[in-house]
Amino acid sequence: MLKPFAVREHEKMKEVLMHPDASGPEIHYYMIRGGVDKGNITVWETGTVGREYIKTYGHYHVGKIGETYYVLGGEGVILLQIRKKDAEGNPIDDQIENFYAIRVKAGASVYMPSGTAHLAANTGKAWLVTTDDSPVNFEEVDPVALPGHADYEPIKKLKGFAYYLVEDNGQPTLVKNPNYKSAPEPEWLTPEEYTQKESK
Numbered sequence: 001m002l003k004p005f006a007v008r009e010h011e012k013m014k015e016v017l018m019h020p021d022a023s024g025p026e027i028h029y030y031m032i033r034g035g036v037d038k039g040n041i042t043v044w045e046t047g048t049v050g051r052e053y054i055k056t057y058g059h060y061h062v063g064k065i066g067e068t069y070y071v072l073g074g075e076g077v078i079l080l081q082i083r084k085k086d087a088e089g090n091p092i093d094d095q096i097e098n099f100y101a102i103r104v105k106a107g108a109s110v111y112m113p114s115g116t117a118h119l120a121a122n123t124g125k126a127w128l129v130t131t132d133d134s135p136v137n138f139e140e141v142d143p144v145a146l147p148g149h150a151d152y153e154p155i156k157k158l159k160g161f162a163y164y165l166v167e168d169n170g171q172p173t174l175v176k177n178p179n180y181k182s183a184p185e186p187e188w189l190t191p192e193e194y195t196q197k198e199s200k
């Protein structure tokens with residue numbers, strides 16, 4: 001039977017938080033999954049955990065799968081990172097080539113190409129709500145399981161992305177994750193600037 005509803009709990013999110021021991025809401029975000037045809041809806045809780053904005057876990061895609069996120073409500077920041085490659089062309093998990101932070105609000109859309117890890121954080125006072133068109137594996141027995149098209153291991157291993165998005169005097173600021181060997185200065189972009197850069 002299809003089980004489209006899933007939630008991501010604090011307990012699981014501890015794996016990728018800047019401060020895993022800080023207290024937070026029991027549920028960080030809610031998902032209704034419909035895959036490529038019906039789309040997927042994600043709803044973020046508001047607030048911070050140890051100054052870090054409530055965010056999705058973050059993942060790379062397995063294979064050549066891109067996806068587009070449309071922001072339906074609220075405001076947030078999408079973080080994207082691309083890994084460096086070794087001589088054989090294999091990605092190096094703890095060495096980042098590009099890191100982008102994109103401020104979004106209702107009406108914005110951002111395309112995430114394959115090979116680009118992505119997460120989104122809620123920086124507003126209301127629910128952040130998005131819809132996306134990424135494929136979902138409905139064979140999953142456990143609806144709380146992570147989607148089948150996604151690779152969460154590099155993010156889990158390094159306890160999050162190369163930068164954490166934290167609140168500093170009411171403003172979102174990026175703080176480097178010390179588990180990464182190298183990462184460039186993050187680039188703050190509008191959705192339009194990112195789209196131009198990505199299409200080159």
Ligand SMILES: [Fe+2]
Pocket residue numbers: 059061067118134150
């Ligand atoms: Fe994804």
